Amino acid sequence: xxxxxxxxxxxxxxxxxxxxxxxxxxxxxxxxxxxxxxxxxxxxxxxxxxxxxxxxxxxxxxxxxxxxxxxxxxxxxxxxxxxxxxxxxxxxxxxxxxxxxxxxxxxxxxxxxxxxxxxxxxxxxxxxxxxxxxxxxxxxxxxxxxxxxxxxxxxxxxxxxxxxxxxxxxxxxxxxxxxxxxxxxxxxxxxxxxxxxxxxxxxxxxxxxxxxxxxxxxxxxxxxxxxxxxxxxxxxxxxxxxxxxxxxxxxxxxxxxxxxxxxxxxxxxxxxxxxxxxxxxxxxxxxxxxxxxxxxxxxxxxxxxxxxxxxxxxxxxxxxxxxxxxxxxxxxxxxxxxxxxxxxxxxxxxxxxxxxxxxxxxxxxxxxxxxxxxxxxxxxxxxxxxxxxxxxx
Numbered sequence: 001x002x003x004x005x006x007x008x009x010x011x012x013x014x015x016x017x018x019x020x021x022x023x024x025x026x027x028x029x030x031x032x033x034x035x036x037x038x039x040x041x042x043x044x045x046x047x048x049x050x051x052x053x054x055x056x057x058x059x060x061x062x063x064x065x066x067x068x069x070x071x072x073x074x075x076x077x078x079x080x081x082x083x084x085x086x087x088x089x090x091x092x093x094x095x096x097x098x099x100x101x102x103x104x105x106x107x108x109x110x111x112x113x114x115x116x117x118x119x120x121x122x123x124x125x126x127x128x129x130x131x132x133x134x135x136x137x138x139x140x141x142x143x144x145x146x147x148x149x150x151x152x153x154x155x156x157x158x159x160x161x162x163x164x165x166x167x168x169x170x171x172x173x174x175x176x177x178x179x180x181x182x183x184x185x186x187x188x189x190x191x192x193x194x195x196x197x198x199x200x201x202x203x204x205x206x207x208x209x210x211x212x213x214x215x216x217x218x219x220x221x222x223x224x225x226x227x228x229x230x231x232x233x234x235x236x237x238x239x240x241x242x243x244x245x246x247x248x249x250x251x252x253x254x255x256x257x258x259x260x261x262x263x264x265x266x267x268x269x270x271x272x273x274x275x276x277x278x279x280x281x282x283x284x285x286x287x288x289x290x291x292x293x294x295x296x297x298x299x300x301x302x303x304x305x306x307x308x309x310x311x312x313x314x315x316x317x318x319x320x321x322x323x324x325x326x327x328x329x330x331x332x333x334x335x336x337x338x339x340x341x342x343x344x345x346x347x348x349x350x351x352x353x354x355x356x357x358x359x360x361x362x363x364x365x366x367x368x369x370x371x372x373x374x375x376x377x378x379x380x381x382x383x384x385x386x387x388x389x390x391x392x393x
Contacts, residue, residue, distance in 0.1 A: 002017075002018050003015040003016065003017050003018070003098060004016045005096075009077070009081055009097070010081070010084075010085065010088075012081070012084055012094045012096065012097055012106075013095075013096040013097070014077060014096070014097050014098075014099075015096050015097070015098040015099070016098070016099050016100075017098055017099065017100035017101070019100050019101035020073075020099045020100050020101065022101070023100075023101050024069055024070075024073065025069075027065075027069040027072065027073075028062070028065040028066045028068075028069040028070075029065060030065070031064065031065040031068045031069055031160075032061045032062045032064060032065025032066075033061070033065075035052070035055050035056055035061045035064055035065075035156070036052045036055075036056055038156075038160060039052040039055060039156065040052070042156075042159045042160065042163060045163070046137075046159060046162070046163065048140065048155070048159045049145060050152065050155060050156055050159065051147075051152055054147065054148075054149045054152040054153075055149070055152060055153060055156055057149065060149060060153060063153070064153055064156060064157065067157055068156075068157050068160050068161065071157060071160075071161050072161065072164055073099060073104075075129060075132050075161065075164070075165050075168065076099065076103050076104040076168070077097060077099065077104060078128055078129075078132060079104065079125040079126070079128050079129045079132075079168065079169075079172075080097045080104040080105065080106040080125060081097065081106075081128070082124040082125045082127060082128030082129075083106045083121055083122070083124050083125045083180075084097060084106045085124070086120050086121045086124040087106070087108055087112075087121050090112060090117045090120070090121070092108050092109065092110055092111075092112060092117075092121075093108075093109045093110075094106055094107065094108060094109070095107040095108070095109055101228070102225075102228070102229050102232060113190075113195045115186075115187040115188070115190035115191050115198075116187070118183055118186065118187040118190070119183075119184060119187035119188070121183075122180045122181075122183035122184045122187060123180070123184060125169075125172060125180055126168075126169035126170075126172050126173050126180055127169075129165045129166070129168045129169035129172070130165070130166060130169045132161070132165040133161070133162045133163070133164075133165035133166035133169070134162075136158045136159075136161040136162035136165060137158070137159070137162035139158045140155050140158035140159045140162060143155045143158070174209065175202075175205050175206065175209055176206050176209040176210060176213065176233045176237075177202040177203050177205060177206030177209075177233075177236075177237045177240070178206065178233070178236045178237060178240050179206075179233065182202050182203075182205065182206045182209075182237070183202075185201075185202045185205060186198045186199055186201075186202035189201055189202060194248070195244065195248070196244050196245055196247075196248035199240065199241050199244040199245070200241055200244075200245065202237075203237040203238065203240060203241035204237075204241075206233060206234075206236075206237035207234050207237050207238065209233065210230045210231070210233040210234035210237065211230070211234070213226060213227075213229065213230040213233065214226070214227045214230030214231065214234075217229075217230060246337070246340075246373060247337050249373060249376050249377060250335075250336045250337050250340075250369075250372070250373060250376070253335070253336045253372065253376075254332065254333050254334065254335060254336060255330055255331070255332050255333070255334045255335075255336060255339050255351075255353055255364055256332035256333065256353075256361075256362075257336070257372070258336055258364070258368045258369055258371075258372040259332070259353050259361075259362040259363060259364040259368060260362050260363045260364070260365070260368060261361070261362045262353075262360050262361055262362050262363075264362075265289075265290060265362060265363050266280070266284055266286065266289060267289060267290045267291065267292045267297070268280060268289045268290075268291055268292070268301065268319050269291070269292055269293065269319065270291050270292070270293045270298065270299070270318060270319050270320030270323065271318055271319070271320065272318060272319045273314065273315050273316075273317065273318055273319075274306050274309050274313075274314040274315075274317045274318070274319065274321075274322060275314040275315045277289075277301060277306055277319050278303075278306050278314065281303060281306070287302055287303040288300060288301070288302040288303070288349060288350055288365075289301055290352060290360065290363060291319055291320070291323045293320070296360075297327070297352060297354075297360045298323075298325065299320075299323035299324055299325045299327065300323060300324050300327060300350065300352070301319050301322060301323040301324070302324075302349070305322040305323060305324065306322065308322060309322060327352050328342060328343075328346050328348055328351050328352065329351065329352045329353070329354045330342060330351045330352070330353055330354075330364060331353070331354070331355065331356070332353055332355060332361055332362070336369055336372070339351060339364055339369070340366075340369055343364075343366055343369075349365060349366060350363055350364060350365040350366075351363070351364045351365075
């Protein structure tokens, strides 16, 4: 989904996903239509003594819905900011904080593998939520109980935010990896286990939690929102476990170990016709080639680029007309996982490998990395021996 930046806090961009623009008015409507039920619940659970008669008149319920919903999601942003500030203190930059359909997420550029650091980052968000709950309840207590609708409305909002922020903290501490509680579980497991193994166990617990939550949401609570959240928890747990396992398997492997060396890479010239390019692709069964001009790699051309030219015009267009000149390059000594992140982050299928002088050294594709990963995982000890540039092991 498309995202919009709405500002920043402590230098961290705050973004809104398009799905958030749907869920915010939905929450405002739900809160507004259930003011009387919510008031009764707050009175029973917290002894707030709110007067529903002062809250349910005219358009006040919709004002309460909007203000409470905005306050709730402000608490979500501050919750994620709690994670972010602690992460930054440990030296892990935050790419952004995004509000979306199921709340908020702080995107770390790298996950900590030190269990103490992950534990501190994971609990920071719930701690902020509890503090917000305490502050909201304090504001509720300070406001006097009167017959004024406006004062009673303020007391309702503060009581509601007090309850919801504490509930947010409690829910996030459930062991639904990659939720906060799941990350706490992984941190504690990583005290005595390898990080990858701790992730696998925590992700397994998270998937079980997601299944239970989904069944509860569908068949007990009748809440499609909980079922949707369970689905994303399940996918998130599986995805992070896979990423962590891959990182562990590829530890110490560099781009030079898995790339296709320059001497084995077929290049095409910028003056070749698109028709000749397609014939080369058919003959060699490859769908992407570096483009040379004057002995220097100046671009990349793919099957998609060639297909953009109508068949009757392919003799008239050259590779130089359709190639991509903006190259994503990587050094031979770069870690393979960093290169894979570069591929995924830029949504490209291949990287040009160049040395410090800019000389072409090879090509790295997703297939190269996946093939190397398969070989590593099929070896007896889970690792392959690589050679140094001089040929020594």
